[in-house]
Amino acid sequence: MSKTSFAVLTKARSKFGKRLTEKDYQSLLVCQSVGEIMSYLKNNTHYSKALTDVSEREIHRGRLEALLRQNLFYEFDSLCRYDSSVSSGLSSYIISTLEVEQIVRFLILLSSNSTDKFIYQFPGYISKHTEIDVNKLANATNYEEFLNATQSSQFYDILKQFSPDEKNRLPISDIENKLYDLVFGKLTKLIKATTKGQEKRELINFFFTINDYNIFSRILRLKKYYKLSPDDIKSNLLLNYTNLNERTIDMMCKAESSGEIFSIMQNTHNGRLIDKIGYVYASDISPRVKYRLAKKNMHFSNNPSVVMISYMFVAETELMNIITLIEGTRYELDNKLTQSLLIK
Template identity: 75%
Template sequence: MSNTSFAVLTKARAKFGKRLTEKDYTGLLACQSVAEVMSYLKSYTHYSAALRDINERDVHRGRLEAMLRQNLFYEFDSLCRYDSSVSSGFSQYVIETIEVEQIIRFLILLNSNSTEKFIYQFPAYFSKHTEIDIDRLANAKNYEEFLKVLSDSPFYEILKSCSPDEKGRLHISEIENKLYDFVFANLLNIIKKNTKGRERQELTSFFLTINDYNIFSRILRLKKYYNLSPDAIKSNLLLKYSDISPKAIDMMCRAESSAEVFSIMQSTHNGKLIDKIGYVYASDISPRVKYRLARKNMHFSNNPSVVMLSYMFISEIELMNVVSLIEGVRYKLDTKLIQSLLIY
């Protein structure tokens, strides 16, 4: 292992050791206001440096969340500065993922004629890390203007093929699927080109398992909220990057109930993880599986790229926990309900 690779491994594991503990979550759950949550994070956790200049008595929930997301992004950027064999590819993956999130958010607003809200929710820190002209995008009033802004983007050809229908409506789910297909293909190509042996096997297995659970969750969601046909559901899945057999996919898409989808998924190799995690809602399953796999990698993998990526997934989930705590405290939800949403 090179010195730079060892540095990545050591740094990621050191950061992992500073994550929020059960004691921290107990303290945060006892907070009675967003200001108290902020004060605890500043005083007792690894978020203290990121929140040093923020006054907890004046902070707005939205700003606090934005600060924590910015901290997570820069933390990942810091890890990627080490000369890991695939770190630049992971950095590209994170940037492309955020770009897709923002593109989809803009298109949802465009569908509802509410694009004026876009700029107010955009993560300002990200402007320096994307080649998309955010100001021009925020001022686009229709899909044609939107495409002009994205004309130099790697996503342009995909977006060009997804014009509004005769009623002027965009099929957001279809666009989202195509964009993430592009991002995922780039990532796996980077893994294939820059890794080999055990490292490639661990990374590929990690991402395919995560995608399998994303497919499972997406099938449940599309059935419940959109009542799509089996073929329509299948067209909205990233099937090229899955270990689930085509037969099992087809059966889940044609299932008559959520219980049947669960039963089919649990019969697959990766689906057996469902029995090993505790969850309250079906939407919890995918992040809980990701967290379980990432924790396992942190303890047992000796590949720096696997450990680095696993740490970042754990950090993302920890941020989800903090956001859930902030929202729960803000709306005075029952402590037990808030706790049931946390993954740790």
């Protein structure tokens, strides 16, 4: 193993060792306000540096979440500052997923004529990492202006294939799927071109298993909330990056109930994880599986790229937990309910 590779492993595992403990979570659960949560994170955890110059008296929920997301982005960016095509590729993957999230969020706002709200929640820290013209996007009020803002990005050729219908509606789910297909395609191509042996197998299996559960969750959501036909559901799935066979996917798309979809998934090799993770809502399953796999990789993988992206997913889950704690405090939820929603 090269010195650079060893440094990546050491740095990622050192950060992993500083993650929030059960004691931290118990202390955060009893906080009575966003300010108290902020104060605890600032004075007792690895978030202290990120929150050094922030006052507990002035902080609000949106600002705290934005600061923590920014901190997470910069943490991963620091891990990727090594001379490695895999590292730079994984960094591009993270940026691309953030871009897709923002594109989809903008299109949802566009459909409700609320694009003026877009810029207030835009993560400014990615502005210098994206080819999307953020200023044009912030001022766009229709799809044509939106396309103009994205014409220099990798997504433009996909986005220009769509246009609003006579009622100004867009097939947002279809657009989202095609964008993620591009992102996953580039990631898979990178992994196959720059890695080999155990490292390649670990990375491919990691991302494909994550997508297996994304497919499962997407089928549940599209069937329950959108009442789509089996063919329409299938067209909204990333079918080129999965361990699930076509017959299994067809069966889930044609299933008559959520229970039947669960049963089909649980009978697959990877689907057996559902019984092991503990969850409150079906939407919890995919992130819980991703966290479980990432945590396992942190302990047992010796491949720097696997450990690096796994740390990113562990840290992302920790951020989701903090947001859950903030929301629990804001809406005065029962501590037992909030605790059940935490992924640990």
